[in-house]
Amino acid sequence: MTLSLRDHISVLSGSDAVVLVSVAAIKGSTPREVGAFMLITSGKIAGTIGGGNLEHQVTLQVRSMLESDVANMPVARIKRFPLGPGLGQCCGGSVEVGFHLLSDGDRADLRTVLADIVACPVSQSGRWVMLPVDGGQGRTELVGADTTNATMLASGFGTARGGIMAINGLDMLCLRLDEALTPMWIFGAGHVGKAIVQAMAPLPFDVHLVDSRDAYLDLPESEKLHIIQSDRPELEVSDIASGAHVLILTHNHALDFDICRAAIMRDDLGFVGMIGSQTKRARFIRRLSDRGLGAAEISRLTCPIGIQGITGKQPVVIAASVAAQLLSVREAQMAQNQTTKTASDGVG
Structure with missing residues (x-):
């Protein structure tokens, strides 16, 4: 089959x-x-x-x-x-x-x-x-x-x-x-980023992999994988399609913060997730609040990422957990979009 x-x-x-x-x-x-x-x-x-x-x-x-x-x-x-x-x-x-x-x-x-x-x-x-x-x-x-x-x-x-x-x-x-694809932007082409790309390959996502380090962008492009080298990855956020998912996994916490801030300031993205611990989350929330972002914007950030109960730190384990999480988010959003559209059309 x-x-x-x-x-x-x-x-x-x-x-x-x-x-x-x-x-x-x-x-x-x-x-x-x-x-x-x-x-x-x-x-x-x-x-x-x-x-x-x-x-x-x-x-x-x-x-x-x-x-x-x-x-x-x-x-x-x-x-x-x-x-x-x-x-x-x-x-x-x-x-x-x-x-x-x-x-x-x-x-x-x-x-x-x-x-x-x-x-x-x-x-x-x-x-x-x-x-x-x-x-x-x-x-x-x-x-x-x-x-x-x-x-x-x-x-x-x-x-x-x-x-x-x-x-x-x-x-x-x-x-x-069933091949409708959800756009997904992954910032960071390190071990975890590449593992997530591989986990997403058979799934209904159109993936954009972004990194400032050209040497790390060695995966072959395909119809569902687009490689983007950018010296200022945070500036790429403005080009992301509405409804897309965003994962932030870079090698630099300062860069993570800039991408995170740009992403959650948009109210039309489907999911904004960042790799990290609860300690990192608390620090970022404090810094975002100090920069003037309110509760509505900060609530758009998911950190840590992945399914609760999966604690393995190996890149492939993290990737499997994140893939399951994003599939769940995608299906919930599609169901919500359908319900909203049906109601607006007066069907039902």
């Missing part, structure tokens, strides 16, 4: 028939949400609808259909799977699974949309792909989670059976993408 969008693109680029399997509707406790999807061919799988026996049985059914007679396969169908009695999974709910045999046009359109996302991946909220149903004439398109239609989808409103919505008079299949 593969989860990267690059693997989805690879499957869509092949010559084998492709069945798109999606979570069309849910009831009770289920492993994935409406819109989760996977691609299945006779020899490849990309994506997931929750794993376990549900995914195993779905894959067997698709491959059985592909081996029998692709030409006579229905273009689309919906099947209900009870998770408890039917599949022996402990979730206890039920899932309606949509099976869509993709036309050549659907495959090309979906591949183009996913390639565009890979080329420009940064987004601070979830996104949806709308795919025409049954080879219709509609255009496959990307929809941001801050739009009304996507808000309705995520909230469970306005979605017809089968995860299909009527948009501008066309029936569109709604697919949820």
Whole structure:
């Protein structure tokens, strides 16, 4: 099983028939949400609808259909799977699974949309792909989670059976993408900074690694890792995107203070964390207060960083703890953003 969008693109680029399997509707406790999807061919799988026996049985059914007679396969169908009695999974709910045999046009359109996302991946909220149903004439398109239609989808409103919505008079299949990336700036490319970069590599973050010391910036850049050498790292704070997370891990306490002060003076960042002890925190709070910062600004600082109860000081242990903390913060913020948007749209 593969989860990267690059693997989805690879499957869509092949010559084998492709069945798109999606979570069309849910009831009770289920492993994935409406819109989760996977691609299945006779020899490849990309994506997931929750794993376990549900995914195993779905894959067997698709491959059985592909081996029998692709030409006579229905273009689309919906099947209900009870998770408890039917599949022996402990979730206890039920899932309606949509099976869509993709036309050549659907495959090309979906591949183009996913390639565009890979080329420009940064987004601070979830996104949806709308795919025409049954080879219709509609255009496959990307929809941001801050739009009304996507808000309705995520909230469970306005979605017809089968995860299909009527948009501008066309029936569109709604697919949820989970590769929305949260921008993260790490100040300090020492042992801990590099360990955090490595821990974040498979996670949904777009990382900027900043250091004044060019010799320490020896990690290879990638689509999700951007290397920035700056003689004045604290000045880079003004360029950080709204909603981004900031980690302060430099080799110099005075530099830590300058970056920290610049970051918490902004009220639009998602998380500002600094490595250090309770003693360091107390000293910084006192100095920040002496510089005229109030309780609201100072409360934006998290120090020490990491999950409580994890006390190991090895860089890889700190990195694992911080990664878990930032994932928790990210999911809470995305849930809050969705709730706020839903309320403002009058949905619910």
